[in-house]
Amino acid sequence: xxQTVPIGPTNLVLNKVIAVATxxxxxxxxxxxxxxxxxxxxxxxxxxxxxxxxALEQEFNVQFSPEEIEQLLSIELTTALVEExxxxxxxxxxxxx
Amino acid sequence: MxxxxxxxxxxxxxxxxxxxxxxxxxxxxxxxxxxxxxxANYVLSCYExxxxxxxxxxxxxxxxxSMTVEPLVPILRSAALAEGIDATVHVGxxxxxAQEILDPASALYAFDPxxxxxxxxxxxxxxxxxxxxxxxxxxxxxxxxxxxxRDFGAWVRTFRERSNASLVIHNLEKPAASLGVLETQRKAGxxxxxxxxxxxxRALCSEHRGVHVLDYDALVAQHGRAxxxxxxxxxxxxxxxxxxSMLPMAGAWLKFIHPLTGVVCKVLAVxxxxxxxxxxxxxxxxxxxxxxxxxxxxxxxxxxxxVLDLHQRGILLAVCSKNNHDEAMAALQNHPxxxxxxxxxxxxxxxxxxxAQNLREIAEELxxxxxxxxxxxxxxxxxxxxxxxxxxxxxxPVPSHVQGYxxxxxxxxxxxxxxxxxxxxxxxxxxxxxxxRSDLAQTSGSLEDFFRSLEQxxxxxxxxxxxxxxxxxxxxxxxxxxxxxxxxxxxxIAEFVSRxxxxxxxxxxxxxxxDNGIVGVLITRTEDDVCEIDTFLLSCRVIGRTIETxxxxxxxxxGKARGASLLQGWFIPTKKNAPVKDLYESHKFxxxxxxxxxxxxxxxxxxxxxxxxxxxxxxxxxxxxxxNESRA
Numbered sequence: 001x002x003q004t005v006p007i008g009p010t011n012l013v014l015n016k017v018i019a020v021a022t023x024x025x026x027x028x029x030x031x032x033x034x035x036x037x038x039x040x041x042x043x044x045x046x047x048x049x050x051x052x053x054x055a056l057e058q059e060f061n062v063q064f065s066p067e068e069i070e071q072l073l074s075i076e077l078t079t080a081l082v083e084e085x086x087x088x089x090x091x092x093x094x095x096x097x
Numbered sequence: 098m099x100x101x102x103x104x105x106x107x108x109x110x111x112x113x114x115x116x117x118x119x120x121x122x123x124x125x126x127x128x129x130x131x132x133x134x135x136x137a138n139y140v141l142s143c144y145e146x147x148x149x150x151x152x153x154x155x156x157x158x159x160x161x162x163s164m165t166v167e168p169l170v171p172i173l174r175s176a177a178l179a180e181g182i183d184a185t186v187h188v189g190x191x192x193x194x195a196q197e198i199l200d201p202a203s204a205l206y207a208f209d210p211x212x213x214x215x216x217x218x219x220x221x222x223x224x225x226x227x228x229x230x231x232x233x234x235x236x237x238x239x240x241x242x243x244x245x246x247r248d249f250g251a252w253v254r255t256f257r258e259r260s261n262a263s264l265v266i267h268n269l270e271k272p273a274a275s276l277g278v279l280e281t282q283r284k285a286g287x288x289x290x291x292x293x294x295x296x297x298x299r300a301l302c303s304e305h306r307g308v309h310v311l312d313y314d315a316l317v318a319q320h321g322r323a324x325x326x327x328x329x330x331x332x333x334x335x336x337x338x339x340x341x342s343m344l345p346m347a348g349a350w351l352k353f354i355h356p357l358t359g360v361v362c363k364v365l366a367v368x369x370x371x372x373x374x375x376x377x378x379x380x381x382x383x384x385x386x387x388x389x390x391x392x393x394x395x396x397x398x399x400x401x402x403x404v405l406d407l408h409q410r411g412i413l414l415a416v417c418s419k420n421n422h423d424e425a426m427a428a429l430q431n432h433p434x435x436x437x438x439x440x441x442x443x444x445x446x447x448x449x450x451x452x453a454q455n456l457r458e459i460a461e462e463l464x465x466x467x468x469x470x471x472x473x474x475x476x477x478x479x480x481x482x483x484x485x486x487x488x489x490x491x492x493x494p495v496p497s498h499v500q501g502y503x504x505x506x507x508x509x510x511x512x513x514x515x516x517x518x519x520x521x522x523x524x525x526x527x528x529x530x531x532x533x534r535s536d537l538a539q540t541s542g543s544l545e546d547f548f549r550s551l552e553q554x555x556x557x558x559x560x561x562x563x564x565x566x567x568x569x570x571x572x573x574x575x576x577x578x579x580x581x582x583x584x585x586x587x588x589x590i591a592e593f594v595s596r597x598x599x600x601x602x603x604x605x606x607x608x609x610x611x612d613n614g615i616v617g618v619l620i621t622r623t624e625d626d627v628c629e630i631d632t633f634l635l636s637c638r639v640i641g642r643t644i645e646t647x648x649x650x651x652x653x654x655x656g657k658a659r660g661a662s663l664l665q666g667w668f669i670p671t672k673k674n675a676p677v678k679d680l681y682e683s684h685k686f687x688x689x690x691x692x693x694x695x696x697x698x699x700x701x702x703x704x705x706x707x708x709x710x711x712x713x714x715x716x717x718x719x720x721x722x723x724x725n726e727s728r729a
Binding site for chain 2: 011020022023024026039047050054055057058059064065066069091
């Protein structure tokens with residue numbers, strides 16, 4: 001898995017995913033990065049995972065299928081999927097990123 | 098209002114410097130702006146830091162559920178904290194609501210909740226109606242309806258025996274997709290079956306004290322049946338709500354939590370120009386105002402309808418407007434488009450002084466705390482001024498276009514009420530009578546002449562099922578003339594009534610200006626030779642008229658009749674009850690103990706002599722209106 005953070009819109013998406021994760025998991029923003037997973041974030045349990053998914057859906061105005069919810073198991077994977085969905089929604093996703 | 102990021106920084110700055118009230122206000126603003134799933138945990142973590150420093154009302158809420166509600170809990174708690182309510186929440190085991198109610202040793206009862214929400218869905222409790230209705234014969238459908246209502250009935254009765262908590266039951270929603278046009282042609286269709294269950298639930302709740310229906314079906318419909326749910330998450334994690342449904346769901350719970358915790362507003366103060374009518378009276382003249390049945394005047398008239406609905410619910414109305422007094426009163430009185438008229442308002446401040454000062458004066462005139470006032474004004478500058486100069490006032494967020502005013506008002510949870518007493522409906526009339534009484538006091542020579550001229554009649558009655566709602570309401574709302582400020586629900590009052598060692602009395606007051614209705618409550622508990630006054634309260638409408646002396650006189654008689662030799666009562670000081678602080682001392686009670694700032698006062702009934710005010714006629718009744726004993 002690549003650790004390089006792409007520049008451009010992904011960076012904006014990544015920053016916003018991290019901001020949501022910071023609030024939902026209640027951890028310092030600096031402790032979160034693309035490589036953060038439920039194993040590295042203590043509060044990332046199954047209930048918080050559900051809250052994280054709901055918050056992302058609301059913030060980015062997207063919807064995840066059950067299969068996708070099970071895949072959102074790192075900040076990097078989450079960012080990639082969100083970016084794909086936001087693109088699918090068209091350029092104006094209304095979420096103000 | 099500042100941007101979210103600035104608000105966060107402001108909150109964190111206030112927290113770091115220990116400016117708790119300001120931190121609370123800013124966090125409330127942040128939540129009202131950013132109230133979504135993502136912000137809830139952040140908001141809660143901030144509240145954790147300031148909680149101990151804020152005067153929050155505590156409540157304990159238990160959820161019995163057939164669905165995943167956990168992600169909604171932080172949202173509900175954040176929304177409640179923004180309104181000053183600190184809710185401790187317990188979520189029952191998934192789908193074990195029946196066991197939790199039926200088992201006296203369950204975690205539900207161990208949690209000792211104040212409020213229990215029974216959140217179950219049609220598809221869980223009536224699966225044969227929800228899914229597979231086409232398989233049912235008419236008789237099958239009827240027996241499913243009967244079974245569901247039988248179950249609810251058994252749960253409610255058992256719950257009521259085991260707990261004094263209030264119970265809020267979600268009614269059953271109808272499905273988003275109809276079975277087809279045949280559905281509405283049949284006498285016994287799927288929707289009819291669900292409606293039958295909901296009608297049965299309403300009847301069940303009206304039979305039991307403190308059991309209420311949350312109209313979940315209407316809530317889902319209001320937001321759109323097709324959009325409310327997220328089928329994928331329902332199947333995967335038993336979470337039925339789409340993300341955008343979470344805040345409305347929490348809001349619907351909050352509408353019950355406000356009246357159940359007594360965090361309510363008693364007064365709505367409204368502006369006039371561009372609020373009750375369109376246009377500016379001073380510039381457009383009374384004929385230029387937009388108000389009537391045509392657009393755009395109809396929008397203002399619609400808003401007046403919503404204000405009038407609150408008036409009928411017992412909310413007092415006040416005008417707080419910058420205008421020339423006589424001109425505005427003439428418009429209120431004579432404009433043909435007005436639904437509201439001067440007689441609907443209990444107080445007027447139509448002048449050019451600042452509105453924070455006017456609101457303080459309205460609070461004083463109506464004898465309510467300033468935190469009981471909500472303020473509706475189209476002008477953001479006025480709203481901001483009131484927020485900073487009179488921060489206790491609930492300033493209602495007003496949308497930028499008049500089209501949204503009505504909904505903004507109807508959405509305010511602090512105007513919600515669960516019961517409507519006859520006192521509520523005639524309250525404004527009583528305030529008008531009060532104004533005449535004050536005028537009389539100014540013209541009477543001596544205070545005693547004034548008391549005599551009032552022709553007061555006090556009726557003390559044992560509390561009956563008819564008066565329980567009003568008595569409980571008084572314990573929840575009376576702040577000033579209340580020695581112990583103990584808040585009781587209707588069930589708790591009913592329990593006192595059923596106990597032989599307790600006396601529970603309502604106090605009614607009439608005078609030459611009218612009937613004030615039930616305005617006082619007395620609760621006593623007698624053990625051996627001590628009669629303890631648990632509750633002694635009087636509405637501030639009638640204080641300063643020696644009614645309290647008549648009430649204490651009654652208690653000495655009642656105590657003796659119960660074989661007590663001492664009459665005792667605690668005075669527990671609060672921020673608001675200074676008016677009652679000298680009650681016991683001025684009636685010759687002696688202090689005998691103190692604890693955490695509270696004082697226990699005692700009166701020896703053998704030597705007690707409370708001089709009965711000769712200007713009051715006292716009737717003591719067993720609860721009916723017939724007088725058993727009269728003392729002049």
